[in-house]
Amino acid sequence: MNKLHSQISNAISNQSTLFTDIEKCSPYLQGTEGFDALNDKKRRIDAVVIPGNTDDIKALIELANVVSKNEELRFSIHPISSGRNWGYGTSQPPTANVKTVLLDLSDLNKIEFDEELGLVTLQPGVTQQQLSDYLIKLGDKYMVPVTGAGPDCSIVGNAIERGYGITHYTDHFGAVTAIKGLWGNGTQYQSALFELDKSKDKFVDKTYKWGVGPYLDGLFTQSNFGIVTEMTIRLAARKPAFSSFYIKLELDELLEAAIPLIQRVLRDYEGIVSSINLMDKRRVLSMIADNPIDNNQHQNMSDNQVQMQAENLKTPSWTIVGSIYGSKNIVKVTKKEIKSIFKQISNQTIFSDDPIISIANKVINFLPEGLLNRVAMLKKVKLQLDSLHKAKEIMQGKPNRLALKLAYWRHEKGANSFEGKVLSPGKDKCGLLWYAPLVLMKANAMREYVEFVRKTCPLFNIEPFITFTNLRHDCVDSTIPIVFDLSNPAVVKESHNCLKKLVTEGLKLGYVPYRLNIEQQQWLLDKESDFWQTVNQIKSVLDPNNILSPGRYNPGLVILK
Numbered sequence: 001m002n003k004l005h006s007q008i009s010n011a012i013s014n015q016s017t018l019f020t021d022i023e024k025c026s027p028y029l030q031g032t033e034g035f036d037a038l039n040d041k042k043r044r045i046d047a048v049v050i051p052g053n054t055d056d057i058k059a060l061i062e063l064a065n066v067v068s069k070n071e072e073l074r075f076s077i078h079p080i081s082s083g084r085n086w087g088y089g090t091s092q093p094p095t096a097n098v099k100t101v102l103l104d105l106s107d108l109n110k111i112e113f114d115e116e117l118g119l120v121t122l123q124p125g126v127t128q129q130q131l132s133d134y135l136i137k138l139g140d141k142y143m144v145p146v147t148g149a150g151p152d153c154s155i156v157g158n159a160i161e162r163g164y165g166i167t168h169y170t171d172h173f174g175a176v177t178a179i180k181g182l183w184g185n186g187t188q189y190q191s192a193l194f195e196l197d198k199s200k201d202k203f204v205d206k207t208y209k210w211g212v213g214p215y216l217d218g219l220f221t222q223s224n225f226g227i228v229t230e231m232t233i234r235l236a237a238r239k240p241a242f243s244s245f246y247i248k249l250e251l252d253e254l255l256e257a258a259i260p261l262i263q264r265v266l267r268d269y270e271g272i273v274s275s276i277n278l279m280d281k282r283r284v285l286s287m288i289a290d291n292p293i294d295n296n297q298h299q300n301m302s303d304n305q306v307q308m309q310a311e312n313l314k315t316p317s318w319t320i321v322g323s324i325y326g327s328k329n330i331v332k333v334t335k336k337e338i339k340s341i342f343k344q345i346s347n348q349t350i351f352s353d354d355p356i357i358s359i360a361n362k363v364i365n366f367l368p369e370g371l372l373n374r375v376a377m378l379k380k381v382k383l384q385l386d387s388l389h390k391a392k393e394i395m396q397g398k399p400n401r402l403a404l405k406l407a408y409w410r411h412e413k414g415a416n417s418f419e420g421k422v423l424s425p426g427k428d429k430c431g432l433l434w435y436a437p438l439v440l441m442k443a444n445a446m447r448e449y450v451e452f453v454r455k456t457c458p459l460f461n462i463e464p465f466i467t468f469t470n471l472r473h474d475c476v477d478s479t480i481p482i483v484f485d486l487s488n489p490a491v492v493k494e495s496h497n498c499l500k501k502l503v504t505e506g507l508k509l510g511y512v513p514y515r516l517n518i519e520q521q522q523w524l525l526d527k528e529s530d531f532w533q534t535v536n537q538i539k540s541v542l543d544p545n546n547i548l549s550p551g552r553y554n555p556g557l558v559i560l561k
């Protein structure tokens with residue numbers, strides 16, 4: 001037993017799990033990003049603690065502070081909730097060459113729910129699927145704030161990263177009403193409102209996001225000041241009626257005309273239509289088609305190949321996707337109005353509750369399996385209906401793995417070898433990085449951005465898969481998945497160069513990422529700037545010994561060794 005093992009096992013209870021052997025630690029170093037293929041600085045995880053209670057988190061933080069001045073014994077702690085931060089770092093610690101104890105919070109999965117108010121309090125390990133199962137048991141009246149990352153991801157981890165989805169409450173941190181946690185110096189955190197409340201159950205804190213006095217909950221997000229042990233989230237109630245819409249734009253040039261219409265819908269139907277996704281042809285194909293090129297060839301589809309796939313699968317130049325939530329009448333009227341708003345640019349608007357879709361589903365489900373497999377055309381229709389159904393589930397707050405297929409586009413073994421298996425891009429060694437910049441929601445700016453991505457990605461043999469998520473009428477974030485073959489070091493390097501080019505050139509054009517991967521957090525942020533100097537001052541108070549995730553959204557760190 002090494003020293004680290006014995007000092008930690010003396011500090012924590014036997015409700016928690018601790019291991020220090022390499023075979024058990026190393027899976028946590030497996031990410032989709034391929035960082036270590038690029039440099040000699042190897043990330044390290046010296047121990048993993050899976051706490052069975054929150055007292056042991058406190059004990060570990062206290063121990064790290066006590067030994068922080070001892071060259072030989074000191075260590076940093078990197079907390080993860082489910083460790084599936086694919087494309088941004090997965091479960092890897094941000095800084096290399098630092099002795100790290102990975103704190104895997106996935107066993108902490110208590111759920112408390114006030115059904116009347118729709119406020120759910122979660123421990124960090126609660127996954128989308130666990131919350132979904134819990135809510136279904138209670139009558140399925142509320143929606144899970146799902147993401148494309150799927151059922152096995154933590155709700156708390158995603159909110160801490162300030163991720164977003166496409167259900168009713170799109171902005172996941174926006175829906176967080178209360179946080180409890182521990183700062184890096186070991187002090188307990190709860191809001192001032194909670195502290196002032198002298199009632200028995202002190203619940204009112206969970207109903208009001210902003211508390212009293214300086215707002216500190218936000219300091220737990222995209223930072224390394226503290227560990228969240230509990231989070232309360234406002235869940236969107238399932239509405240009596242729902243419909244998702246799919247609007248097909250045949251011509252690429254229709255993008256400019258579509259933007260003001262999307263803006264109008266988001267403004268006029270605020271609270272009824274939450275966010276709208278706009279995806280280009282290649283991006284849609286990446287979810288529903290097979291890569292026509294050998295997966296490990298590191299080559300983009302030719303325009304011809306895209307055209308063939310698009311014709312085959314009836315994929316237009318742009319697809320607009322959104323959802324309508326409300327009473328039966330509201331949904332009925334909104335459907336009509338949305339159809340009429342987009343009529344000027346498309347006569348192909350499909351609603352998920354169109355009778356034709358339910359008839360098609362009934363017919364397909366009635367047909368014998370053998371026939372479906374023999375007749376290619378029928379098989380294709382079935383696939384399309386399945387995708388439509390799964391997309392609808394996501395928009396209704398039911399997690400599934402539909403979007404994960406994208407990560408396997410260039411997997412060395414080919415995406416099909418994973419068919420029927422539980423997809424997990426990190427474990428399966430998929431290559432994926434995200435470029436996720438905010439873009440001005442103006443037609444010209446978005447067109448310029450599209451041209452920039454379509455010009456830059458192919459220089460590095462990366463497919464320019466473009467999605468715009470229109471979060472509000474005035475705010476759009478684009479996500480470009482940089483998908484590559486992780487098994488080929490030269491390809492990994494080229495993919496990273498692609499991302500770097502997108503980021504550095506994009507910044508000059510005003511495209512600023514809303515979220516960064518663990519390497520960008522090291523090189524992109526200017527530690528001398530006013531903002532990051534202030535962050536360091538806060539860090540020196542909340543975590544003076546720099547024990548929590550050194551380097552995470554904090555460029556001015558003192559490096560522990």
Ligand SMILES: Cc1cc2nc3c(=O)[nH]c(=O)nc-3n(C[C@H](O)[C@H](O)[C@H](O)COP(=O)(O)OP(=O)(O)OC[C@H]3O[C@@H](n4cnc5c(N)ncnc54)[C@H](O)[C@@H]3O)c2cc1C
Pocket residue numbers: 079080081082083084085086087089090091105124146147148149153154155156157158160161162163164165220226227228229403404405406407425432549552
């Ligand atoms: C195909 C695909 C689709 C995706 N779609 C989406 C999407 O729609 N929206 C989206 O936002 N993301 C998406 N992602 C990105 C990512 O996988 C998700 O955001 C995922 O939810 C993040 O991982 P996690 O929930 O396991 O968080 P974790 O990995 O557990 O946490 C993320 C980070 O937060 C910090 N942290 C975690 N827990 C704590 C804690 N308790 N206290 C303090 N700090 C903590 C850690 O630094 C950690 O590295 C997608 C990824 C893929 C591959």
